[in-house]
Amino acid sequence: MDLSIEETGELVAGFGEPRFRAAQIYKWVHQKGVSRFDEMTDLSLDLREKLRGLTIPGNLEILARQKSKDGTAKFLFGLQDNESIESVFLPHDYGNSVCVSTQVGCRMGCRFCASAMGGLVRNLTAGEIYAQVTGIQNDTGKRVSSIVIMGSGEPMDNLDHVLKFIAMVTDASGLHIGSRHITLSTCGVVPGIRKLAAYNLQITLSVSLHAPNDLIRDSIMPINRKHPIKELMGACSEYISVTNRRVTFEYALIQGVNDSAGQAEELGSLLRGMLCHVNLIPLNRVQERDYRQADRERVHRFTHILEGAGIPVTVRREKGADIDAACGQLRRRAIKDRV
């Protein structure tokens, strides 16, 4: 599950077979969900015999599943070392998307985020990220056409595995999802953004901004002390000029913290003239924290001011409000139940 198509080619070459067999194996594993070599009927009997001793780990174990009335479904997957991760299935009119986790836990420490509590346990491998997509596809029977790398963990903190995952998931012999249907969300790890820009992958970059100035951002997102807003905006501008892609800024409105009219104006001036779009998110309540979701009037006012400043803005529809759809909440509950 963890091999890129090139690495699969090397594996078969090691058995004295031509590398193009890799594409055949990839199709069986990633498109058809077959994990036994003797079922791969277009491989020669001889090769199937040679590969018989190898096993491809099957699907991740589904430890829990929560379905929302709106079709959103959250999955808690078990890993081989008994850790667990969350992924979300999101049906849309234009296709289905999956939100994948990239790490077990997270070390970024954002104050409002459930994934950050308990810190980082470990990075996921590319195969473990991929298996969330195929696991959900197999379980729901629905084809996934877009991916948001926006689950638990900071993708820039595990960038090599995330880049490998992107290469695997876009491969024509794999799920063949177009780069433009992939979104990567970061809390603002500047060197990661610059590295990603250099690859010019055409994926959408989403930046979790959540504050219009360093004073507020420092108080809710520790990463800002390392890479303040000016530096972050510089890296985003570089991403835009290299890729020509519009950047999304995520902004969760927290009552009394970042949702005032003055802060909306400040955000408007910060982003004016940039090829970007703001996604206002209703904050998901996290049990252990006392941050509250901004009320409707404040959301309206904030939206209105941004629009007035000429910034394209959308208010994210709240999906899965009746399940633990916020990152990390289901896993935290499972951990608590265990102890």
Ligand code: SAH
């Ligand atoms: N580490 C990456 C991706 C994972 S977090 C990042 O920070 O972008 C995915 C998104 O969920 C981020 O925008 C994050 O700020 C947001 N988020 C975290 N906790 C939230 C909460 N309680 N309510 C709403 N959004 C939250």
